[in-house]
Structure formats: structure tokens, C-alpha cells
Amino acid sequence: MSTIQGRRIAIVGGSGTIGTHTLTALLEDKSHTITTISRADSNATFPLQSRGKKGDYTDESFLVSALTGHDILIIQLGISSTDQQTPLIKAAAKAGVRYILPTEFGSDIYAPFAKVFPIMSSKKQYRDLTEELGMSWIAVVNNPWFDWSLKGGLWGIDIANQKASLYVGAEGRFNTTTLKQVGEGVAALLSLPDGELEKYKNSPVYLSSFCITQREILDSAIRATGTKESDWDITTPAVDEVIAEARAEVAKGNHMAFIKEFYITHMREGTGGNYQEKAAKDAEVLGLKEGSLDEVVKAVVQELADVK
Ligand SMILES: NC(=O)c1ccc[n+]([C@@H]2O[C@H](COP(=O)([O-])OP(=O)(O)OC[C@H]3O[C@@H](n4cnc5c(N)ncnc54)[C@H](OP(=O)(O)O)[C@@H]3O)[C@@H](O)[C@H]2O)c1
Structure with missing residues (x-):
């Protein structure tokens, strides 16, 4: 893997199923400054090494202030609250955030089957909004989480x-990714030097354990x-x-x-x-290895x- 580049990263949903693994992997890199953002009434707790901001997502001044000074916003909202991305993305643009990792962490919306499932096509609007507001998105594609x-x-x-x-x-044959490897993949991506990270601007990154x-x-x-x-x-x-x-x-x-x-x-x-060719290419850039199926099972x- 390339040398780690430290970044200022804000994460929304870092207490959730995939958020927990993402936050753990980001903190392991020790080079980033991490801010967790959660709802005012959330009971979520976070590791001490991260800074926490709690507030109302309808309060733009809270969001802009929480996001100011960050390069990247990772959004990992639960499936029933993905519409909360709109105020977060708008505030991120005002705060000067450069990259958004929207709430995707699923299957490839460019895949032939995407049209059949509204849960996939609904993701595009957040990519579009991010671009319209002058920022870049990187969509994490990992297919259904294996474990x-x-x-x-x-x-x-x-x-x-x-x-x-x-x-x-x-x-x-199909690709699938463990929760741990999704976290590690995001951490490896966000630790790439600027020139390498830029290659993923407005593109998916394909992760796969198997x-x-x-x-x-x-x-x-x-x-x-x-x-x-x-x-x-x-x-x-x-x-x-x-x-x-x-x-x-x-x-x-x-x-x-x-x-x-x-x-x-x-x-x-x-x-x-099956997006193995793309996953193999990204795994090489990110320094990720396939895991042992038997160990995970x-x-x-x-x-x-x-x-x-
Ligand atoms: N590939 C797969 O197999 C797979 C499976 C399931 C989901 N997914 C994708 O991954 C995304 C994240 O899923 P997840 O299971 O990790 O999410 P989750 O654990 O259900 O929730 C993540 C966080 O969302 C926040 N949240 C919950 N309700 C909210 C609300 N009403 N308003 C605002 N924030 C709320 C909470 O954070 P705070 O308490 O900190 O505010 C929570 O910890 C999904 O949206 C989906 O796109 C993929």
C-alpha cells in the first residue's frame, strides 16, 4: 500500500453496523483526525480517540460548524434514514468538504440488475447532488455483506x-465482502495520497473478500x-x-x-x-487481500x- 496520508474525516452513522467497522479501521491508521456526527437524541458512544458532535440534522448551522475543517464526509446512515443525506451533503458543501462517501455500501448501481431494484436506483440522486454542489463522491461497492x-x-x-x-x-460466482474488510477498504482508500485518491473522484471503488x-x-x-x-x-x-x-x-x-x-x-x-476484475484492480491499489472463507464462516x- 502507498504511504498513509492523514486527513480530517467526519463520519455520520459511525455507531452502526458498517460504521463501527469503518471507524475502527480509520482509527487504526492513527494518521487521521476523526469526528463522529450523530443525532441529538442518539445513544451512540464512540471511541475516545474520535471527536464527537451531536445535533439536529435539520439545523444547518450545527452541521456546517461540525463539518468545517474536514476534507471528507462518510455517510453511513441506516436503511430507513438515507434521505437524511440531503441536509448533510448541502452542509458539507458550505463547510468546504471535498469528498463525500454517500450511504451506499451495497451493490453496483451500474450493474445490469440495478434497474430492477429501487433500493439501488435511489442512490444516484446523492451522487448527483454532491457533484452539483461542486464536491466529489466515491461510492463504496461491496455487494451484500458476507458474514x-x-x-x-x-x-x-x-x-x-x-x-x-x-x-x-x-x-x-459473485463478489461479497466481510464487514471488517469494508471498514479496512474505506480506511485504505482514504489514506491514499491525493494523486491516487483523485483517481476515484465520482467513481465507485469495488471491494471484495471473496x-x-x-x-x-x-x-x-x-x-x-x-x-x-x-x-x-x-x-x-x-x-x-x-x-x-x-x-x-x-x-x-x-x-x-x-x-x-x-x-x-x-x-x-x-x-x-460478479465484479471480480474491478475488485482485483482496486485491491491492488488499496493493498487488500482476499480473506479465508473457512475462517470467516x-x-x-x-x-x-x-x-x-
Ligand atoms: N451490503 C449489505 O449487505 C448491506 C446491508 C445493510 C445495509 N447496507 C447499506 O449500508 C448502509 C448502512 O447500514 P447499517 O446497517 O450500517 O446502518 P444502521 O446500523 O442501521 O444505522 C447506522 C446509523 O444511522 C443512524 N440513524 C439511525 N436512524 C436514524 C434516523 N432516523 N435519522 C438519522 N440517523 C439515523 C444511527 O447513528 P447515530 O445513532 O450515531 O445517529 C445509526 O447508528 C445502509 O443504508 C445501506 O445502504 C448494506
Whole structure:
């Protein structure tokens, strides 16, 4: 990796699922000055090495004052509060911030499947606003978080109950990133010298811990649990049928049922879930290495056992 360049970085949502990992990795670099910004009524606590500002996001004077003197604003808001980005981006422009990392941390909005999912297309407006106000954005693309998704059974593999649905017609390779590696990737990106960081202006950065198939995740889960394939209840539904069922659920009003189609789509060849070439190029710039699948799966198995 190139020499670390210290920067003044403000982070919103640094207490959240991905924010915690981002803040930890940024603080480990020890070269940056980090300010956490949180809501006035937030109960979030932060490591002592960071400076904290709490206030109302509708109060522009609070936001401009909290952001003044910072080069970069990372926004990692929860999924139901992403609209709060507008006042944050507007205040950042007034405060002289140069780069915004908007709340993305998901799949590639340039991927062919993006049009199908409003959750992806809605992200573009914040990139556009950032550019309109004279700043630059860098969008972190990491696909569904690997360990977080595995814990929730979202890859179609339910470790706790030893059940798996291996989707027939979705056997492709796809990228996925651990929470820790997303944090480390952001920290490595923001430590690049100016000339290198500038190459990511108004572009995505592609992070990945693994480029794998659903079958490989199941094999790793079998090894990590010390079980045999015959101990598992494995079904092989046709992908089109599963998607039709998920869509029928959405039509009935269960809006979160789209998640099943969302994950399956990443596993289908040619949909955009596999961005390995771009991730490999960025990993080289950022000095990131692929992790050990078995180690990460083992840690998830342990975590699930601990909460039983
Ligand atoms: N790739 C994936 O698998 C995946 C999965 C889930 C989400 N994501 C993406 O990652 C982003 C961050 O998700 P996350 O799960 O890390 O978020 P999170 O933990 O749910 O929330 C992050 C922070 O948002 C702030 N917040 C919560 N409600 C708010 C409100 N009403 N108004 C303003 N701020 C509020 C809180 O910060 P304070 O308490 O400090 O104010 C909270 O700690 C999502 O928006 C989504 O784009 C990706």
C-alpha cells in the first residue's frame, strides 16, 4: 500500500453496523483526525480517540460548524434514514468538504440488475447532488455483506437449522465482502495520497473478500459445523419459481420479500453480481487481500452458537 496520508474525516452513522467497522479501521491508521456526527437524541458512544458532535440534522448551522475543517464526509446512515443525506451533503458543501462517501455500501448501481431494484436506483440522486454542489463522491461497492448475510440466512443457507436451498439456475460466482474488510477498504482508500485518491473522484471503488458460489458457501458451512452433507436438509428449487414466489409476496404487501430475489440475482451469471476484475484492480491499489472463507464462516458458526 502507498504511504498513509492523514486527513480530517467526519463520519455520520459511525455507531452502526458498517460504521463501527469503518471507524475502527480509520482509527487504526492513527494518521487521521476523526469526528463522529450523530443525532441529538442518539445513544451512540464512540471511541475516545474520535471527536464527537451531536445535533439536529435539520439545523444547518450545527452541521456546517461540525463539518468545517474536514476534507471528507462518510455517510453511513441506516436503511430507513438515507434521505437524511440531503441536509448533510448541502452542509458539507458550505463547510468546504471535498469528498463525500454517500450511504451506499451495497451493490453496483451500474450493474445490469440495478434497474430492477429501487433500493439501488435511489442512490444516484446523492451522487448527483454532491457533484452539483461542486464536491466529489466515491461510492463504496461491496455487494451484500458476507458474514452479516450468512448470520441472517440470506444466502439461502440456514446454519442454525442446517437447511439450505441451492438455487438451480443461480450457480454463478459473485463478489461479497466481510464487514471488517469494508471498514479496512474505506480506511485504505482514504489514506491514499491525493494523486491516487483523485483517481476515484465520482467513481465507485469495488471491494471484495471473496468471489464465490452459493455451493462453496454451503461446503464451507458443512466443514465449519463439523457435519456431513447428509446431516443437512438441502433442497434445489428452480430459481424462476423462487423469484415468482418472492414477487407474489411483495405484491401482497410484504415489501421485504424482495430480499430473496435480490440475493439470488447476484448469483445469476451475467447480472452484475460478479465484479471480480474491478475488485482485483482496486485491491491492488488499496493493498487488500482476499480473506479465508473457512475462517470467516467458522467465526459466524461460533457467533450463532453463542447466541443459542
Ligand atoms: N451490503 C449489505 O449487505 C448491506 C446491508 C445493510 C445495509 N447496507 C447499506 O449500508 C448502509 C448502512 O447500514 P447499517 O446497517 O450500517 O446502518 P444502521 O446500523 O442501521 O444505522 C447506522 C446509523 O444511522 C443512524 N440513524 C439511525 N436512524 C436514524 C434516523 N432516523 N435519522 C438519522 N440517523 C439515523 C444511527 O447513528 P447515530 O445513532 O450515531 O445517529 C445509526 O447508528 C445502509 O443504508 C445501506 O445502504 C448494506
